[in-house]
Amino acid sequence: MSKKYKIILISIAVVWFIGIIAWYLHAKNFAVLNPKGIVANRERRLMLITVLLGMIVIIPVYIMTFSFAWRYRESNKKARYEPELAGNAVVETIWWGIPAAIILILSIIAWQSSHSLDPHRQLVSSRTPLTIQVVALDWKWLFIYPEQRIASVNYLRIPVNTPVTFDITADAPMNSFWVPQLGGQIYAMAGMSTQLHLMADTPGSYEGSSANLSGRGFAGMHFTVDATSDSEFNNWLQASRSMPGELDASTYRQLAKPSTDVEPRQYAAVMPNLYQEILLKYMTSGASDVR
Amino acid sequence: MFGRLTWHALDNGPVALGGQLTMVFGALAVIAFLTYTKRWRWLWKEWLTSLDPKKIGVMYILVAFIMLLRGLADAAMMRAQQATSVGSSHGLLSADHFQQVVSAHGTIMIFFVAMGLMFGLINLIMPLQIGSRDVAFPFLNSVSFWLFVAGMLLINLSLLVGEFSAAGWLAYPPLSELAYSPGVGVDYWIWALQIAGVGSLLSGINFLTTILRMRCPGMKLMRMPLFTWGVLCSMVLVIFAFPILTGTLAMLALDRTLGMHFFTAGGGGNAMMYVNLIWAWGHPEVYLLVLPAFGIFSEVVSTLSRKRLFGYASMVWALIAITFLSYVVWLHHFFTMGAGGDVNAFFGIMTMVIAIPTGVKIFNWLFTMHRGRIHFATPMRWFLAFVVTFSIGGMTGVMMAVPAIDFEVHNSLFLVAHFHNMIVGGVVFGFFAGLTYWFPKVFGFRLNERLGNYAFWCWFIGFLLAFIPLYILGLMGATRRLDHYDPSLGWQGLFIVAGIGVMFVLAGVGFQILQLIVSIMQRHQNRDKTGDPWNGRTLEWSTTSPAPFYNFAVIPTVADRDAFWAMKQADQPKNIEYEDIYLPKNTGFGLYIAGASLTIGFALVWHIWWLAAVGLAGLLTLIIVRATAENTEYCLPAEEVARLEGRA
Numbered sequence: 060m061s062k063k064y065k066i067i068l069i070s071i072a073v074v075w076f077i078g079i080i081a082w083y084l085h086a087k088n089f090a091v092l093n094p095k096g097i098v099a100n101r102e103r104r105l106m107l108i109t110v111l112l113g114m115i116v117i118i119p120v121y122i123m124t125f126s127f128a129w130r131y132r133e134s135n136k137k138a139r140y141e142p143e144l145a146g147n148a149v150v151e152t153i154w155w156g157i158p159a160a161i162i163l164i165l166s167i168i169a170w171q172s173s174h175s176l177d178p179h180r181q182l183v184s185s186r187t188p189l190t191i192q193v194v195a196l197d198w199k200w201l202f203i204y205p206e207q208r209i210a211s212v213n214y215l216r217i218p219v220n221t222p223v224t225f226d227i228t229a230d231a232p233m234n235s236f237w238v239p240q241l242g243g244q245i246y247a248m249a250g251m252s253t254q255l256h257l258m259a260d261t262p263g264s265y266e267g268s269s270a271n272l273s274g275r276g277f278a279g280m281h282f283t284v285d286a287t288s289d290s291e292f293n294n295w296l297q298a299s300r301s302m303p304g305e306l307d308a309s310t311y312r313q314l315a316k317p318s319t320d321v322e323p324r325q326y327a328a329v330m331p332n333l334y335q336e337i338l339l340k341y342m343t344s345g346a347s348d349v350r
Numbered sequence: 351m352f353g354r355l356t357w358h359a360l361d362n363g364p365v366a367l368g369g370q371l372t373m374v375f376g377a378l379a380v381i382a383f384l385t386y387t388k389r390w391r392w393l394w395k396e397w398l399t400s401l402d403p404k405k406i407g408v409m410y411i412l413v414a415f416i417m418l419l420r421g422l423a424d425a426a427m428m429r430a431q432q433a434t435s436v437g438s439s440h441g442l443l444s445a446d447h448f449q450q451v452v453s454a455h456g457t458i459m460i461f462f463v464a465m466g467l468m469f470g471l472i473n474l475i476m477p478l479q480i481g482s483r484d485v486a487f488p489f490l491n492s493v494s495f496w497l498f499v500a501g502m503l504l505i506n507l508s509l510l511v512g513e514f515s516a517a518g519w520l521a522y523p524p525l526s527e528l529a530y531s532p533g534v535g536v537d538y539w540i541w542a543l544q545i546a547g548v549g550s551l552l553s554g555i556n557f558l559t560t561i562l563r564m565r566c567p568g569m570k571l572m573r574m575p576l577f578t579w580g581v582l583c584s585m586v587l588v589i590f591a592f593p594i595l596t597g598t599l600a601m602l603a604l605d606r607t608l609g610m611h612f613f614t615a616g617g618g619g620n621a622m623m624y625v626n627l628i629w630a631w632g633h634p635e636v637y638l639l640v641l642p643a644f645g646i647f648s649e650v651v652s653t654l655s656r657k658r659l660f661g662y663a664s665m666v667w668a669l670i671a672i673t674f675l676s677y678v679v680w681l682h683h684f685f686t687m688g689a690g691g692d693v694n695a696f697f698g699i700m701t702m703v704i705a706i707p708t709g710v711k712i713f714n715w716l717f718t719m720h721r722g723r724i725h726f727a728t729p730m731r732w733f734l735a736f737v738v739t740f741s742i743g744g745m746t747g748v749m750m751a752v753p754a755i756d757f758e759v760h761n762s763l764f765l766v767a768h769f770h771n772m773i774v775g776g777v778v779f780g781f782f783a784g785l786t787y788w789f790p791k792v793f794g795f796r797l798n799e800r801l802g803n804y805a806f807w808c809w810f811i812g813f814l815l816a817f818i819p820l821y822i823l824g825l826m827g828a829t830r831r832l833d834h835y836d837p838s839l840g841w842q843g844l845f846i847v848a849g850i851g852v853m854f855v856l857a858g859v860g861f862q863i864l865q866l867i868v869s870i871m872q873r874h875q876n877r878d879k880t881g882d883p884w885n886g887r888t889l890e891w892s893t894t895s896p897a898p899f900y901n902f903a904v905i906p907t908v909a910d911r912d913a914f915w916a917m918k919q920a921d922q923p924k925n926i927e928y929e930d931i932y933l934p935k936n937t938g939f940g941l942y943i944a945g946a947s948l949t950i951g952f953a954l955v956w957h958i959w960w961l962a963a964v965g966l967a968g969l970l971t972l973i974i975v976r977a978t979a980e981n982t983e984y985c986l987p988a989e990e991v992a993r994l995e996g997r998a
Contacts, residue, residue, distance in 0.1 A: 080822070087840045090827035091758050102758045109752060113745035116709055120716070124737050127719040131655070132726065141721040145658040150717065151710075155664070158709035162748075166699040169752045173695035176754035178688060232525035233621060235686060235761055239827040243757020246687050248622070249524060249615035253688040266839070270686075270761035270829040272518050274525055275445045278834040319445075341616040 090239035095261045095286070098176060098242030105172055112161050178245050178255045182222040188256075189217065192334040193227040195234035195247035195269065196314065198276025199321040203306075203329055209299040210306045210333075212314070213282040214323035218292040219262050225255040230315050230337050230349075232274055238267035238284050246271065250341030252334075259286035276319030283323070299325040306330060308348045311337075315349070353957035354534060359512045365442060369423075369509050399936040401488040402899050404792060406495045407473030411785070413502060414466025417458050420506070422856060424455035429816075429849035437837040448833035449516035450535065454505070456519025457539060461546050462502045464639045464773065467781040469498070469553055472581050472642065475788055476557065478890035478897055479575045481566025481906045481913075483931065486559035489982070492940030494553040500944040501546025504951045508538035512955070515539035518831065520628050521602070523613035523621040528606050534955050537606060541951035544599050545944075547592055554588030557581060566889070568908035572666065575888040576652075576659060577784075579666055580645025583673040584638040590677070591634035598627040607954070622687060629680040636773065637676035641669060643780025644711060647736060650729040650783050651715050652912075653884050655722030661714040662911060668707035668714075675704045685753040686760050694753035701751035705744060712737060727884075728802040732783035735810045736775055743771025746821070764824025767817045774813055782809075790878040794896040798872065801865035808858030816851025819844035887912035900931045900986060903995045928995070931986040939976045946972060 094100040131138050174180070181188065192203040203210045217223050227236050229247040237244035241257045247269075259265070269280035287295070304310070306326040311333060330336075330348075339347040362370075384390055397405055431448055435441030443451065477485055485491050508514040515535040517526040526536045561582045565574070574582070601612040602624065611617035613624040652659040659665065681689065681697035715737070724730065746768040750756045759765060790796045823844050828835070835841055869876060878895040892914045893902055904926055910916035949965035952958075 087826060089822075089825045091762075091764075091825045099758065102754055105752055105755050106749060106758070109749045109755065110745065113748060117741045117745055120712055120737065120741050123713075123716045123720075124734060127716055128724060128726075128734060131719055131722050131724050133723050138723075139721045140656075140723050142657045142723075144660070144721055146661045146664070147717075151661050151664050151714070154710055154713040155706065158706045162702050162706055165702050165748065165752065169698045169702065169754075170695045172752060172754040173698060174691035176757070177691040177694075178757065179690065229615075232530050232615075233522060237761075237827075237829070239758065243754065244686050244760060245757070246684070248687075251622075266827060268827070268829055271522075272449065272525065272831045274516070274530060275449075277449075278445060278832045281836075 090266065094240055094242075095263055095265060096241035096257055096259045097182065098257050099240055100260070101172075101176060102243055105168065105176075108168065109165060112165060115161060116158060176243075178243065178253070180256060181224070182256045182258050184220075184222045184258065186221045188222040188224050190224045190226065191215070191217070193225050193236055193247065194334065194337055195227075195229035195231050195236070195273070195280070197231040197274060197317040198280050198319055199314075200236075200267075200269075200280060200282050201314065203334055204296075205329075205334065207296050208329055208331075209296060210326040210329040211299070212324050212326075213280075213321055214325070215267070215282060215284040216292055216295050217259060217284060217286050218289045219259050219286045221289075222256060222258045225257065226334065227253045227255060228334070228338055230340065233271055234273045234280065235270035236267070237270040238265055240265040241267075241284065241286075244270050250338060252338060259284075262286050262288060274317075276317065279320040300327050302327045306333065308336075311349050351958075353953075353959070355511070355956040355958065359534075360510070362513060363444075363447070365427075365447065366509065373506065373510060394938075395936065398941060399492075399938045401484075401492050401934040401936060403473040403477055403485050403488070403491060404897060404899075406491055407470045407475075408792065410466050410470030410473060410495060410498070413499060414463050414470060417462040417466065417502060418859065421455055421459040421463055422852070422859060424451045424458070426849075426852050426856065427451050428455065429845065429852050431833055432835075432845040433842065433849045435834045436842050440834060443833065445833045446516050449518075449831065450514045452831050453515045453518055453521070453535075453539070454509075457515075457543070458505065459773075460519065460635070460639075461543060462498070462505070464777050464781075465546075465550060466498065466502075467778075467785075468584070468639055468642055469494070469550075471646070471781060471784050471788070472553075472557055474792055475784075475890055476578055476581050477560065477564070478791070478893065478901055479578045479888050480561060480564060480569055481889045481902060481908065482560065482564040483901045483905070484564075484933065485556055486563055487556045488934040489937065489940065489976070490552050490556050492937070493943055494549040494556065496940040496944030497549030497552070497947060498546050500948040500951070501542045501544075501549065503948055504538060504545065504955075505542040507952065508535065508542075512538065520632060522628075523602065523605070523619075523624050524615035526602065526606075527614050527619075528609075529614065537603070537955040540599050540603050540606070541954055544596065544603070545947050545951050547595050547599070548947075550588055551592040551596070554585045554592065558585040558589060561585070566905050566908060569913070572663070573908060573911050573913070575645075576648030576662075576665055576669075577642065577645035577888075579669055580642040580648075583669045584641040586673055587634040587638035587641070587676060591631045591638065594627055595631040595635075598624060598631065603954075607957075625684055625687065626680070629683045630677075633680040633683065634676045636769070637672060639777045640772065640780070641672065643777045643784075644669065646780045646784035646787070647715060647733050648718075649888065650733055650787050651718045653787075653886050654725045654727060654730045655719050656725070656885065657718055657722035658887075658912060659714070660717040660720070661710075664710055665714055668710045671707040672704055675700060675707075679704065682751055682753075682756070685756045691753075698751045698753045698756075702748050705748050708744060712741070725884075727786075728797075728799060728806055729783040729787040731803070731806050732779045732786070735806070735813075736779045736783075739771055739775030739779070739813065743768055743775055746771065759824055761829055762824035763820040763828045763830055766830050767820035767824060770813075770817050770820075774817075779809075782806075787884065788890070790883045790895050791881075791890055792896055793873075794878055795869065795873040796876040796878060796883060798865050798869045798876070801861050801868055805858045805861035805865055808854050808861055812851045812854025812856075812858055814851070815854055816848050819848045819851070823848075882914075887915040889913050892917060898994065900933060900991070903928055903991050926995075928988040928991040930988050931991060932983050933986060935982055935984050937976075937982070939972060943969060943972050943976075 094103050194201040199213050227247045229249045234247040235244045245253045245255045265284045267282045302325045306329040336347045336349045340350045431441040431443050512534040604610040611619040613619050613621050679701045682701045685694045881894040882891040946965050946969035953962035
């Protein structure tokens, strides 16, 4: 095969490859790149900034790699050959310097964003935040709305443009609570309560899942988050309250038993302090009603 | 009598049966072949009991390559499952079996492939590069190798008898605790790694001592070849990191075996402590793999560009900086645990700082090519592929070092793509470059270039096809280790592409095996008579190919960085005076010690306490007997050396 055909073939392959990626970008839901919440939005912007800064190094590296490899190939006797060239203080300073400068900029970004996007940080809003307690169970998610005194399994509904405080724990192996279109994840750990603040800014249905392996039924630990208007949210609360079933200590113990691919459901009422009782289960001296 | 072990342990369903039969018949075939060709005695005397680092190195690489096949088979099963297990279809594997395969893939690839290739290459080349006849502790070297084999056997035994861990390659508690993983799987994982890990620690001590104490006259630290520098830094990491692994595994074993509460959920245990400890080992672990690979690339680029390495001092300081930094970044593996902004930011910034010395290395390699005369042999191709892939991996690494970004991609397939970018593109490509480059030095003939080239392209294309889709899937919200997902997510197409990528990689491995067979058949045409097939620059090329068992008839004296290059420019000294050479005698004790360790490991997995006691007593006896042994060396008289050299 002649060199010309090789080049044509390789170019076709590259174009095809880029085409596929472009089509995918267009046709599919890139959850992480398609944010519907304030946190996810800022996280995506950070991603783009770091990629752009990274390109400052990567593009010259690619250009140098291919141009040097081509120019100084063995058969090209016209190229300069300096076998004893072993360094150059000026250029070496430049490439200790350029990456250092980029990393300095990135470090500032990392420091600021670690604080401004700290999952523990309350989101600024004129509206009162909604608290939802999240419990990772074997293998489903339990969501408790303590102020509304209802609960749901593998289904979340939140009002749009209202900050939501998630208190997260597990009554199971470690999981990770992740709704990519709303924002980053945080681990759910037994005996510990972690916190995550998110806020949806567009109504819609968003997929959530567990991002940390937790055993046999792990793949089935996904749920839908519906971000709706206040009135739809209140309607749902009303509807929940008329559902049969109450989440008390004994139904909780039943629910906590391992089960896989659990269908979403709601509970009309939930025992007070269930979340605290679940945390107490793992404290050495704690007396817990749900142990 | 046999603890938890019953006949049921052999029955693990049809898919596992396939693996079991492959293993049993593979072993039987090897045994039959050795018996038929009457090679047992030869095998025992020439290989199994040898203390020659070059032979131990070859055995390491052979074991690692067989384990690469096992690890790739696991990878193929994972991708086959993920390409088919959508919606109402649930694929071939049960969730539990899938998770065992995932855990085995990671564990085997890191501990028994990457580590094996690394220790193999170090054994083969490092003593030659520093102008030494042996390593500092030849017997310990054999013990290390056989403990590595014992760990490997134990992990493969789990396929045959019982089950493997389904808790991921790092077995986070509480999932790996008795409450959630009551079977023997996690115990197999613990004891296989415990045994192999002790071997690694001993190797670390051995090689570090060798480099510090056994360099030939004139080889100052700042004259050492870059591969040896990479090994030096890597062994420092081994020595400080592996005791953490041993301690962590021991605590997990105490939890599981004696009902303690180091890491349990409840009872005062703290699983977060385990995650901290395992990464305090785990992060240095991945860097100690890549540093020798960086060293290999430095040798390859400089030799094949026919030019001195650009910026030697920068390269060395970059290695040292990476060594130091790799101890202060472990928390970036779990920003999502929810430590505050200060803690996360500190570890994030430390992680990004690593990009500086790494970037410097890339630029220096490129400027080594600049104004050189580049010979595009296979090792150089691996290098170019490394630059292309590793740069992307580096960028995604810096992305994930920003904690706020990490929250969005942690534990997704984006992360999986990133670390395969680093470990396949960096470590594996590096070791393959090294294997091709040094093959003639070890066996005395070159590898077939054409088949090597085919293997390279299959690996490279396969790598891109297998991992670029994972980056995309991660951004689509796909988490790692999923055995099933919903078709509405639109992930299936990309999983199929990734599966095709695995097939390309398998084809690459097929070409590598073919390359080895063809090269052996054509060895007479490809023989390296000079000992210096690449026009090399460092001492390993100054001796014959294959290197004699005593490495150097006369210990070289070094006056420059590219020691052999300088020797070739200068006049050779004519009057050579040979001296008596002292070398270690062969011994089977490494093998016996590993056998006892394997017995203890197996007994502890199945709670067969009497067998564990017998194994322990045997182990202690063996150590005492060997430690008090005398006459472990023999003398090769000067006349004999002269005779051997004259013939060569």
